[in-house]
Amino acid sequence: MKPSTKLKHPALVKSLRKAYSAERAACFAYIGHARSLKDPEEKRRVRQIEEDEWDHRKHVLEIMNLYDIPVSRYNEIKFYVIGKIIGYSCFLIGRFMPYFFAGKLESGNVCEYFVMIQYFHSLGIDTHDEILYEMGIKEKEHEVYFLELIRTEKWLPYFEKVFSWGEHSSLNDVDLENKYPVVKSEMYCKSHVPNSGIPTDASPEKNSPESAK
Numbered sequence: 001m002k003p004s005t006k007l008k009h010p011a012l013v014k015s016l017r018k019a020y021s022a023e024r025a026a027c028f029a030y031i032g033h034a035r036s037l038k039d040p041e042e043k044r045r046v047r048q049i050e051e052d053e054w055d056h057r058k059h060v061l062e063i064m065n066l067y068d069i070p071v072s073r074y075n076e077i078k079f080y081v082i083g084k085i086i087g088y089s090c091f092l093i094g095r096f097m098p099y100f101f102a103g104k105l106e107s108g109n110v111c112e113y114f115v116m117i118q119y120f121h122s123l124g125i126d127t128h129d130e131i132l133y134e135m136g137i138k139e140k141e142h143e144v145y146f147l148e149l150i151r152t153e154k155w156l157p158y159f160e161k162v163f164s165w166g167e168h169s170s171l172n173d174v175d176l177e178n179k180y181p182v183v184k185s186e187m188y189c190k191s192h193v194p195n196s197g198i199p200t201d202a203s204p205e206k207n208s209p210e211s212a213k
């Protein structure tokens with residue numbers, strides 16, 4: 001059954017519902033990852049990243065609630081299982097692979113939040129720019145941290161060739177050294193927005209958080 005929502009933008013609604021559930025999958029994965037690590041500082045850092053992901057889930061839900069977007073039970077179950085499997089697998093696949101795949105995953109998550117900003121803008125809504133920008137940048141920080149930990153590993157060039165992520169390839173165009181300000185966040189991830197994804201009857205007035213109440 002299709003969700004009943006006051007936000008007339010199917011791609012954005014889908015993206016928010018997926019992000020909400022996928023953030024918990026990331027948390028479960030990092031719980032397992034932290035437990036599998038030996039170095040106390042690395043453990044502490046991965047736990048901190050897990051906390052960031054719980055915060056993201058909370059913020060995404062706040063946005064969803066504004067527009068009466070229901071949580072997807074299907075996504076919750078699917079990503080629950082995915083997160084748990086990844087978490088347990090961290091005990092079996094050594095040190096390099098959990099960091100590599102976490103980095104690649106984070107790299108892909110960055111644009112999800114910047115694309116949401118653009119989707120909201122296509123509806124005339126800029127209320128959520130700051131929090132979505134903050135989450136996108138945080139995902140980039142996670143990506144950079146994981147890459148730093150494996151930059152000198154001998155496996156990295158091979159994995160980069162196969163999985164298209166690593167020292168010379170990223171799934172986003174964010175550069176933490178030269179960041180755009182929030183007001184220019186539309187400069188990011190342009191190639192990730194195929195079209196606005198809005199149906200023709202959508203208008204800014206119908207879709208503002210105020211009108212959603």
Ligand SMILES: [Fe+2]
Nearest residue numbers: 023052053056
């Ligand atoms: Fe996140």
Ligand SMILES: [Fe+2]
Nearest residue numbers: 106138139142
């Ligand atoms: Fe993250």
